[in-house]
Amino acid sequence: MEAHLEDPPAVSKPSSTRSRERMHRVMKLLEAAVGQLHDLQHPAHGKLLEAASMLRQQIHPPPAREGGRLLAWQARKVHDYIDSHITGPVLVADLCALVRRSEAHFSRSFKRTFGESPHSFVIRRRVELAAQYMLTTDASLSDIASQCGFADQAHLCRRFRQSVGETPAAWRRVHRLQHDENAKPPVERYAIPWRNGAPVPAA
Numbered sequence: 001m002e003a004h005l006e007d008p009p010a011v012s013k014p015s016s017t018r019s020r021e022r023m024h025r026v027m028k029l030l031e032a033a034v035g036q037l038h039d040l041q042h043p044a045h046g047k048l049l050e051a052a053s054m055l056r057q058q059i060h061p062p063p064a065r066e067g068g069r070l071l072a073w074q075a076r077k078v079h080d081y082i083d084s085h086i087t088g089p090v091l092v093a094d095l096c097a098l099v100r101r102s103e104a105h106f107s108r109s110f111k112r113t114f115g116e117s118p119h120s121f122v123i124r125r126r127v128e129l130a131a132q133y134m135l136t137t138d139a140s141l142s143d144i145a146s147q148c149g150f151a152d153q154a155h156l157c158r159r160f161r162q163s164v165g166e167t168p169a170a171w172r173r174v175h176r177l178q179h180d181e182n183a184k185p186p187v188e189r190y191a192i193p194w195r196n197g198a199p200v201p202a203a
Contacts, residue, residue, distance in 0.1 A: 070113040074099040078110070082122055086129060087149045090122050122149075127163045130156055134172040141168055 070078065077098050082090055095118060096106045110118050130148045133139055139147070145156035160168045 068109055068112070070099065070109045075113050082125060086122070086125055087147060090118075090149075092118055123159055124163060126150060127160050130160060130168065131164070131171070131175075134168060135175055144168075 069075075078095055081095065081098055092103060092107070095110075096103050099106065101109065107118065110121070114121050116124070126148045130144050130150070133144045133147060134141075137144075141156060142153045145151075145153045148156065150156040150159065157168055160171070164171055
């Protein structure tokens with residue numbers, strides 16, 4: 001997983017190039033329609049201008065401010081993508097594509113937004129998920145490791161101890177005894193706090 005997070009962005013596929021060319025053609029058709037619509041008061045005039053503008057921004061998105069945080073929708077999209085792909089490899093290139101940012105800008109923005117690097121965030125989410133499984137199931141640590149995207153049980157144990165300060169087995173014994181069915185599972189207790197749909201920036 002670590003190697004995947006450090007891979008360079010994938011080269012654009014031919015289908016992506018064809019899609020961009022189609023968007024260019026559609027934008028030219030919209031602009032031509034605007035030019036042919038002489039009545040500026042016609043309701044369609046404003047709609048065509050708006051559609052052309054939106055398409056232009058899609059083809060040529062404005063550059064992100066260097067060092068700025070992710071927008072709220074970008075943070076939610078990245079967070080949801082990581083959680084839904086947590087059992088497999090999570091590529092930084094794929095996260096960049098989600099929010100249309102370069103890898104360098106994305107990594108800086110991600111850290112300013114979540115308070116840690118994409119790699120650290122993914123590891124922490126995997127540890128949180130493993131904690132939930134340990135508390136709510138009788139699955140072996142080996143099975144939990146594979147379900148949470150760790151290479152093996154040893155990988156899980158190493159990362160869990162680094163994050164929580166004790167081994168998974170020791171943590172599980174104590175917390176299974178203390179578990180209250182009405183309490184929030186660890187994955188929620190440890191999760192990043194969110195406010196108004198966006199993660200609370202790290203201090």
